[in-house]
Amino acid sequence: MTATVITGIAELVTNDEDLEGADHSEHLGLLRNAAVIVKDGLIAWVGPASRAPEADGRRDVGGRAVVPGFVDSHSHLVFAGDRSAEFAARMTGVKYDGGGIVSSVLATRAASDDDLRALVGARIEEMRAQGTTTVEIKSGYGLSVEDEARSLRVAAEFTSETTFLGAHAVPPEYVDRRAEYVALVTGQMLSACAPLARWIDVFCEPRIAHAFTEDEARVVLSAGRDAGLGLRVHGNQLGPGPGVRLAVEMGAASVDHCTFLSEEDIEALVAASDTTVATLLPGAEFSTRSRYPDARRLVDAGVSIALATDCNPGTCYSSSMPFVLALAVREMGLTPAEALRAATVGSAKSLRRNDIGVVRPGNRADLAVLDAPSYLHLSYRPGVPIASALAERGRHGS
Numbered sequence: 001m002t003a004t005v006i007t008g009i010a011e012l013v014t015n016d017e018d019l020e021g022a023d024h025s026e027h028l029g030l031l032r033n034a035a036v037i038v039k040d041g042l043i044a045w046v047g048p049a050s051r052a053p054e055a056d057g058r059r060d061v062g063g064r065a066v067v068p069g070f071v072d073s074h075s076h077l078v079f080a081g082d083r084s085a086e087f088a089a090r091m092t093g094v095k096y097d098g099g100g101i102v103s104s105v106l107a108t109r110a111a112s113d114d115d116l117r118a119l120v121g122a123r124i125e126e127m128r129a130q131g132t133t134t135v136e137i138k139s140g141y142g143l144s145v146e147d148e149a150r151s152l153r154v155a156a157e158f159t160s161e162t163t164f165l166g167a168h169a170v171p172p173e174y175v176d177r178r179a180e181y182v183a184l185v186t187g188q189m190l191s192a193c194a195p196l197a198r199w200i201d202v203f204c205e206p207r208i209a210h211a212f213t214e215d216e217a218r219v220v221l222s223a224g225r226d227a228g229l230g231l232r233v234h235g236n237q238l239g240p241g242p243g244v245r246l247a248v249e250m251g252a253a254s255v256d257h258c259t260f261l262s263e264e265d266i267e268a269l270v271a272a273s274d275t276t277v278a279t280l281l282p283g284a285e286f287s288t289r290s291r292y293p294d295a296r297r298l299v300d301a302g303v304s305i306a307l308a309t310d311c312n313p314g315t316c317y318s319s320s321m322p323f324v325l326a327l328a329v330r331e332m333g334l335t336p337a338e339a340l341r342a343a344t345v346g347s348a349k350s351l352r353r354n355d356i357g358v359v360r361p362g363n364r365a366d367l368a369v370l371d372a373p374s375y376l377h378l379s380y381r382p383g384v385p386i387a388s389a390l391a392e393r394g395r396h397g398s
């Protein structure tokens with residue numbers, strides 16, 4: 001395959017803290033008037049445009065900013081049905097307790113494979129159009145052996161970052177038989193799903209009747225680990241709880257939401273900052289009109305953070321990483337540079353990936369171009385579609 005030089009980059013964010021000649025004041029490895037050479041889907045060279053070697057092809061982005069493609073490390077894209085009425089009700093003051101998952105489960109079970117494939121494909125196109133180049137996709141709206149495996153088969157057509165979330169909710173038919181459902185998730189369902197997944201996740205929220213207790217979550221994660229899956233946890237979203245503690249104890253790659261944290265939780269995350277990333281999902285707080293996680297405090301304490309959309313039909317039906325960045329800056333006290341790092345190299349770390357999130361030779365050529373001269377516009381121009389994925393089409397996470 002031929003090499004292409006991308007020129008006309010007014011500002012290039014590399015996240016490469018070792019890049020010579022770059023501005024490292026915000027840890028972005030930022031170069032002005034830069035060029036990037038892409039070959040065989042990988043970065044071959046990064047540097048000032050004036051020193052770019054010859055290449056076979058040339059692409060001029062016309063004075064725009066280029067940033068690492070966004071890594072959306074938390075999404076629930078495999079679902080059918082429409083819950084817009086639930087959102088409208090919630091906005092009039094009906095408190096959200098997560099009970100609406102069941103309606104998505106029924107619609108997802110009723111959908112054909114082709115319907116699900118088309119729905120996921122359309123959502124991924126939406127993401128790419130907004131600059132996302134890697135997406136993690138969870139199952140969790142099937143909640144039967146067959147429907148969870150089917151959800152993961154569909155997800156795997158679009159990304160290598162697939163997550164088995166049979167422990168998303170106790171389905172209605174098991175409400176009075178919780179232990180049986182946990183046994184199913186860790187037994188027959190796990191056997192069917194593990195070959196299709198890289199990760200296992202659990203909704204650990206003891207206050208919520210259809211979510212899972214600490215003991216149940218530990219059983220689910222242990223079984224997933226024994227089956228060779230990496231660990232992720234939904235924790236501390238709706239109130240204080242054991243999710244963060246459990247995630248750290250078990251060496252999970254990510255604990256997601258982290259809205260209600262104790263001092264001990266934060267200390268545990270700081271101590272585990274090489275292992276466990278706190279993934280913040282402010283789109284969920286926005287869409288449920290809830291309080292935001294204290295991202296400023298986490299960063300100041302030394303916690304590793306990531307940002308992702310949580311794109312799902314109930315609590316945040318937005319696929320937009322730029323929207324999440326704007327929320328992180330406006331509502332959670334991050335600088336625009338911190339938010340951008342959390343949404344790229346931070347979320348790559350939460351997926352234990354070092355081939356994405358940083359623009360350096362050898363890494364995947366996953367880039368986003370901004371219709372703006374600087375990355376600052378991502379949070380400065382909320383709701384304006386300035387970001388789009390620059391990488392070739394058809395590659396999302398593999």
Ligand SMILES: [Zn+2]
Pocket residue numbers: 074076234310312
């Ligand atoms: Zn989620």
